Amino acid sequence: MSSRDRRDAVSCKVCSVSSPHRFTLRNRHGMPDLLDFHICPNCGLTFLGTPISERELAALYDNKNSENHYKAIDPTLNLKMDRVCEDLVDLIETDDSPSVLDVGCGYGHLIEKIENMNLGIKGIGLELPGVRAETCKRQGMQIHTCPLSEVRDSFNGVLMLDVAEHVLNPNGLFKDSRDHLKDGGFLYLHTPRRCFWDSLFLNLVRIPGFRSVSRTWLETRVSTLHLHLWTDRALEISLGKAGFKMIEIQRELELSWPLELYVDSYLGRKLYLPKFMKRLLIPVLRILFIHMRTLRNKAICTAR
Template sequence: MSQRTAEYQQLLEDVPCNICGRNNFKIIYPAQYDLAKTDKIHEGFRSSGDETLIDQMVECNYCGLQYLTPRLRQDIIIEAYSSGSDEGFISQAKGRERTFAKSLKSIEKYVPPSKILDVGTAGGSFLKAAKDRGWNVSGCEPNRWLAEWGKKNYGIDIHSGTIFDMELDHDSFNVVTLWDVLEHVPDPQKVLKECSRVLKDNGLLLINYPDINSLVARMMGKKWVFLLSVHLYYFTPKTITKLLEKCGYEVVKITKHWQTLELDYILFRMKPYIPFIPELFRRFFKLINCGHLLIPYWMGQTLVLARKI
């Protein structure tokens, strides 16, 4: 065992399946602890973090949930998300606002503009899009820098912390959203139950997550762009439905979720998977002044609409 592996393993803890609570699993991908950067752990937990998977990934033999175990301790994860800046993430704010404006149109087919809570709002792009459409918005974000950026640039009061720190009243929101959040949290079941507590009866919950059973994920295998060490859980429509039902929801709809980012940013994020080629294209598109083009893309992102019952 190398010194790097030994140092990293001291930071880990074993966790059971978040749906059924069992510790009976098969290994999908073995750990690669020799690749761990123990001195740069916090850098991997930025919203734009793209550290490839090094932790052991398993699948529960009872309910099929795929997750990481052992993994970094919960206190390390929470502190890592709270610290640091993320200029790369907020550089794509305009594309995210466009994506969220389309998503809000879908939400408004079920609920007119009213009280909405965005959990893990990052820089607040969703809250900005919702406020522009007449919603009464609230949000929380553990990263202090991102929360402050949202306050300054959008004029929105974003709570710096988690949903549990907000001490919200029961039955206080018509809609709660988690955009690219649930796969990151140490205890999804606990978060979903808190969302249910603050939702009004028949209130709506929206979750966006990367589907590990999507065609693109199955085709790319270990090269899938969302196979990251910061993603603690890997859901499918089947497992996300099981988890939601366990937490007091009924699933209304599951569909693909197209997101919009700048062309240059998409090519930049492709570099670890297709060496050299993305950089050549980045230079070319910058030369012809097309790097900032907003491009819709889909790599397995999935949107779930559920109702509190």
């Protein structure tokens, strides 16, 4: 395929509007070498336009050692699970043996947490067949390994923690979730959203002199592992198409690692910033990102 063909506009996977090519990144997770990203002029979704199949994605996750990933983010993961449990208690509107389905439950951390906190909620998982699902089953958890559309039960809540950015067909997944809700049920999801800094670098990435720093930022936001970066509008459209009527989005800061580690990994190793510059930058970024709340990079969304 020629470079010209590769960069042709493609349809937005949320609203189907023709979306021009915006930037290209090197693929750090296998083939193809280059990944083309597009931005929808209607809903603002930034998404991978380079074709990738379900099978290629499944192979990518099979090869990824996610147990180490979970260990690295363990302290923040625990805080996040606490927050989710608090939200669940507020969201569940019935006392009649409520149940929630954790889509993409991984090693079952959330189900275990729900169980340990004695919330009176039954947690059930959905995960691709493989080592993660087997680990959950060995611990006695109830896990489905079929596609969501084939699950027979319905639930008071469907949970999706950092899943919506990984799937090829988010509209379909949201529709399947809604089809599995009992009356009064809800979909609760966490996913990366476009914040002020994302918008800035999405604009700068086409300007000579800013390309390198913009690509370094954007590589942390989209890849074959994060197929799209949501806007609030894209989320509302996608959930609306699935039949949800009441959609509430909270915009929050979420860092999986301490800020120092991000600066070291991305600015230090990739942009070769000297040590003294990194030391100077950390307090500046702390003020900008955390105290001034400009890095509201996560959407926590409830839909009914």
